[in-house]
Amino acid sequence: MKVTLEGLKSMHDTTDKRYMELPFTRNSRMKLANDVLEGTTLKKLATVKEEALAILKPTREELKKVASVTDRVIKHISHALNSQDIPVLEIEPQGSTGIKQTQLAGDFDVDVFIILDRGLIKGKGSKKAIRSFNKELFTGYINNLLIPTSREALKAKKVTFSYAEHPYLTITVDGIKFDLVFCYQVTKEDIKRSGIYSAMDRTPLHSIFVRDHLDINQKDDVRLMKAFFKAHHVYGDRSACGRMGFIGYATELLIFHFGTLENLLVNFDMLCKVPIDYHGRPDSLVARNNRFSNDYLIITDPTDPSRNVGSSIDKRAVLHARKQVNEFLKEPNVDFFITRSIPSPPNMDPHFQVVTFNNSQDVHYTIVRDKLYKLGNNISTSLERETTGEERFGTLTHEVVFPRKNNMVALAFHVSxxxxxxxxxxxxxKSTIAPERIRGFLDKHPNAQVDSDDYYYIIVKREETTFTRAASRLIQELLDIDGLTTRSGSPEIPIVISPAEHLGRQAIHVLKTMVIPHANERA
Incomplete structure (x- = not known):
């Protein structure tokens, strides 16, 4: 496949038999920006969009470089795979820098998908057996073919074998980062009938949907919305606010659904209230779907009616984004689209405390993230209340924050x-009822007394009276993340109120300004 600038730019005009039109109609409750915004605001929005796109949209030179290097990468990969008669049906760039063309300026990350004939897995048995087979197969292809090709033919500067849900190879060629990913070719009908065969099988269908259903102006609106989410630190799996922020495909579907950036902004308040469904089902039916019961945001996948694209987007990210959208609509300004570092003011409030860790990156950063959220949950469960139910340190809220590089990570707490x-x-x-309960209580606590309300009680001594010490003990007991060691404070007391580390202060700022203000909001 020859990748050219013209080819990438014209891909939105093509069609593909793997995707068909959907029985989709927009929600009748949708507001239109032209109806609800004043003319002066609409005019200001148009000016701000133009100013922002001048900064955010990739230049022709950037696009040419990405297309040229991508073509070279695909050429060498194709040669290596074909030399071993591997049943490759197609190799093409997916995602925002590939056939979607919704990338931002400076986005030099390209996902190259190697689409295999699913005849490879014929007769491999259960889904579990297929997953095991895929891991072994893809790992072999990567180690035996892709890594040698990357190092010898492509002269890649960095070659990293990664495994999250799915083995893949990351390489850097001429300053451009490529993720080389295997998947199987499936259609929407295949997914309905028997599901997917590897974790990445839907991705080419997602790219085709965006390519075929968003026009050039809508793709620019996607760029603007992505930039907005990034500027407010609620984008992707490195979102500072919540475990997961908005993702590219969800952003593209939102622009498609509402038609324009302006329409999306004026309807942002309803995102968590009304499901977005691309399969013609009533809202009530979608909302009652057991698969979506724990999801704050419902945006069904056009390629798979049983999948919610919004399932991973954290409530915290949605609520903080909503606040920023409302602020933007009050006074549109290009600054809302420009990403700046999270502030790191000093903290002297003991209700906010943080522990920072050195991260040697022995495991994938998403695994570190998930385990730290689990650690925070375990600390909250242990310390919010006594084992007998009485309040202890009260409500605890925590957040995990990564820097741009993954060499550190912070876990911040707000404690009541x-x-x-x-x-x-x-x-x-009570001393006047339930004799059997009284006997049981007195057997355990023979020195119990009766209070003025006629209840038996005892006074229990606490071993720990500060959250700092109690949480530090639990971190020492529960921390089991490969490559993570405490950095702040001392080895015995790693949690601090006034962190010296820039990242620690940032994490506290995230809790103070992005999380706690929305803690009691429901929708």
């Missing part, structure tokens, strides 16, 4: 009661 008394009252049964 950072210092507590050295004892608490544990109340038992």
């Amino acid at each position: 009661n950072p210092i507590i008394s050295d004892s608490y009252v544990h109340r038992g049964p």
Whole structure:
């Protein structure tokens, strides 16, 4: 496949038999920007969009470079795979820098998908057996063919074998990062009938949908919305606000659904209230789908009615984005689209505390992220209340923040009661009822007394009275993430109120300004 600038730019005009039109109609409750915004605001929005796109849209020179290097990468990969008679049906660039063409300026990350004939997995048995087969097959292709080709023919500067859900190879050629990914060719009908065969099989269908259904202006609106999310740190799997922010495909579907950036912005408040479905189903039916029951945002996948593209987008990211959208509509300004570093003011408030870690990157950063959220959850479960149910340190909220490089990571907490008394009252049964409960309580606590309300009680001494010490102990006991070592404070007390590390102060700022203000919001 020859990748050219003209070819990439014209891809939105092509069609593909792997995708068919959907029984989709826009929600009747959708507001139109032209109806709800004043003329002066609409005019200001148009000016701001033009100014922002001048900064955010890739130049012709950037596009030419990406197309040229991508063509060279595909040529050498194709030669290596064909030399071994591997049943490759197609090799093409997917994602925003590939056939979608919704990338931002300076985005030199290209996903090259190697689409295989699914005859390879014929007779391999269950889904679990196929996953095991895929891991072995793709790992072999990577080690035996892609890595030697990357190093010898392409002279790649960096060659990294990664495995999250799916083995893939990351290489850097002429300053452009490529993810080389295997998948199987499937159609929408295949997915309905028997599902997917590898974690990445849907991606080419997603790219085709965007290529065929968004015009040039809508692709520019996608760029603007992506930039907006990035500027407010609610984009992708490195989102500072929430475990996962908005993703590219979800952003593209939102622009397609609402038609324009302006329409999306004026309807942003309804995103978490009304499902977006591309399969002609009533809202109530979609909302009752058990697969979506725990999802804050529902944006069904046009290629798979059982999949919610919005399932991974964290409620925190949605709520913070909504606040920023409302601020932007009050006073449109190009600054809302420009990404700047998260502020790192000093902290003296003991209700906010943080631990920072050195990260040797022994495991994929998403695994580190997920395990740190789990650690935060375990600390909250252990410290919010006593084992007997009484309040201890009160409500705990935590957030995980990565820097641009993954060599550090921070886990920040907001704690309701950072210092507590050295004892608490544990109340038992009322002295006038349930004799069997009274006997059980007195057997455990023979020195129990009766209070003025006729309840038995005891005074329990606490071993730890500060959140700092209690949480530090749990971190020492529970931390089991390869390559992660505490950096802040001391080895015994790694949690601090006033972190010296820039990242630690940033993490506290995220909690203070992006998370806690929305803690009690439902929708």
